[in-house]
Amino acid sequence: MIHRREIRPLLQHPPTGETVTVMGWVRAWRGNRFMVLGDGSGPETLQIVVNGEDFDEDTIRAIGFHACVGVTGELVASQGSGQSVEVIAKEITVFGGTDLSTYPLQAKSQTMEFLRDNAQFRMRTNTMAAVFRLRHALAFAVNKYFNDRNFYYLHTPIITGNDAEGAGEMFRVTTLDPHDPPRTEEGTVDYGQDFFGKGTHLTVSGQLQAEIGALAMGKVYTFGPTFRAENSHTTRHLSEFWMIEPEIAFADIDNDMDLAEDFLKYLINHCLDNYRADLEFLDERIQQSEKNLKADLRRPMGLIEMLEFTVKDDFARITYTEAIDLIQRSKPYKKKKFEFPVEWGTDLQAEHERWLVEKHFKKPVIVRDYPKDFKAFYMRLNDDNKTVAAMDILFPFIGEMVGGSQREEREDVLRQRMQEMDVHEDALAWYLQLRTFGGCPHAGFGLGFERMVMFVTGMGNIRDVIPFPRAPKSADF
């Protein structure tokens, strides 16, 4: 049995002089005397004082950047500044050294691209460890928020025979022999002989299945991986990402907006309250990286300042029609600075959303009641017959953070919308039946988890907020 003390809680202990054993990775090794040790329990490090004469040369030589070391020693008051305690080493065990002539990481910082290619080591860097601790923080906050409010976590299927939703290009899942698949008499691939007896894909959303849950258990949420087989090479898209989709019975679009705003603020507050040191590290990192940029290319606020600003005030709430009107009366519109046209009936582009959020309202904005023609079939038709009870929440830097809607609960209206939008009724007979039998007004939304991690950590590339990113031509590890 191995016994060790974790560094984060140990730093809170008084310097009693007691003998403690700590284990971790060497973050820095100064003058063959001061070893800075971190064990991943938090961003904090513990200083170990190594008196060279107490140890053999091999041990001293094996201590180096990112070497894995165990130290037993005396917990005393720190002589230097910064930490309250340090350890005077009595025994040192080097579990695993790092030959710096071949170790891919170096004490100086590496590019994000390099770290992505060496993902077996990138969590050892201060930046990525902070990002993944905050990713954990956000994931836990998601589950805690919903648990404390009597929502039930629903695992919707990853492999789906449902191809009716049309939210994007899908990955096919199969066990058929790819070289010579079985064929039907007409010569097409015979999916009847595939593993599930039909063609199957990776899910693009758990929403339709979550509606089943909400219409039985009242309030549910999903939190799981979703997939898009789109050939996007941007800093905002992944082929595999995690999504959170709450769905609530007895709720309209107003209930939905209230829930989403409260939820997003809760997530941010959870990080501010519990992961301050990691946020401070990332805040400082951004300031350093922007030091040499022109003032107008820098972020208008520091990371923590922006997070605090986001939670303290109500989000702006406007209709799509009001948004179009505001943009058409804006300076950049009049000066023809927008690339894309703005007129009622076309979707808002990123440049318009950014203007609303970053220039006009200077805070998150909820836009509701979009034209039905570019929204999904399941969104509830408003009384004007032109718009649907949909809402998007727009954030600075990120753009669309949340997309949600009240769902069409009226069977006849839903059926007509499906026909208009060419969604086959047969495939969604069960979905229509949720309206035929015991239905009610209900609503929900989707939050792309990685977008939230980007917002909270300030990372600029979505591939740096998920441990093992999947993108076109990229599925290492």
Added chain:
Amino acid sequence: MIHRREIRPLLQHPPTGETVTVMGWVRAWRGNRFMVLGDGSGPETLQIVVNGEDFDEDTIRAIGFHACVGVTGELVASQGSGQSVEVIAKEITVFGGTDLSTYPLQAKSQTMEFLRDNAQFRMRTNTMAAVFRLRHALAFAVNKYFNDRNFYYLHTPIITGNDAEGAGEMFRVTTLDPHDPPRTEEGTVDYGQDFFGKGTHLTVSGQLQAEIGALAMGKVYTFGPTFRAENSHTTRHLSEFWMIEPEIAFADIDNDMDLAEDFLKYLINHCLDNYRADLEFLDERIQQSEKNLKADLRRPMGLIEMLEFTVKDDFARITYTEAIDLIQRSKPYKKKKFEFPVEWGTDLQAEHERWLVEKHFKKPVIVRDYPKDFKAFYMRLNDDNKTVAAMDILFPFIGEMVGGSQREEREDVLRQRMQEMDVHEDALAWYLQLRTFGGCPHAGFGLGFERMVMFVTGMGNIRDVIPFPRAPKSADF
């Protein structure tokens, strides 16, 4: 905006006579006067007293089994037994009726098979709602246990280009044209032109990637879907299931066993402490269903009794060698009642595991130090050179609940084990590098989440503890 009170908390309120609005589904409708309403917030229901003369005939007629109804009325002390409060209806809104001549569910109970085929409605039944509330309870407990102990939640990849682990048959993920895929000059399918630039599959385990996390952040866990493309039609196997895999640095097999036992007990205690009413319902259900069975086919204990029994005592801990010895000295062995042979070097079969757990120790059993020949390449070789530091935790009814091991941290030993077991080094160069640079003793285990849900709910078929089961020839919804 819709305002309603949830039933579970409302039942704790004093009968103040205040006007409240509740919404839910009709569980029973007695004598056109007493409506039993549930909203999924818990297993509890609220009695609504409906004075027929206060409502029009259409409303009264629309109230029926599983109709979705909103009621505004006066919260008063209950006249009957069971509940403390009831509501005298003043207004009733029927959101969605259920025409009982066509509604698939009926007030009398249906078979589990029928409910599986009608999964759009099965969560509306008392049994399945209780199961899925407990599934939620266990999922939340998983996250809370690890969060409170400074583990970080790691999302390991679902789509993987890693095909080296060999834990089972895999599903292929592709976007190639299935009718006429691109071919290489040799005529084989050209995966270089596939979405990820190579052949990819759905993950069978996140363990190897979790080791990356542990060797940087100290303690991590995964909790996500995993897949097996095996043609199993049993009540214990799914093609898609959720798995929990903690991985800890600075840990040996003893730390690993302690963590697993403590974790399993925590999960069970969380349900006993917070979901008593659901457990009581399921306990009663099992007793009813076993009423007509012969005594020796019934469970030896009630559900809650068994859960309490599991958490109160230490698990038995024995080596594989001791297990073989115990079985060879057992009555059923001597009387040749076991179907499979028992000798050192062969794996334990379910019948042997059941004897150990249910007959001999009468509690969960941890078996450790299995022969290396039928265990995975990454398990740490013991000093005897014959066994590895692996452990399985065996539970009554379920069999193997947890499988774990200390990982081989010695690069030379690991490399030799890979060669012996025909695991290609090239594909796992990054895994070997975790040993070359900054490695240390580490360990972890895997818990099949659905097996735990089966144990806690007492359900006999794994397809009834996941909302949308995937199995050969079955991927509906």
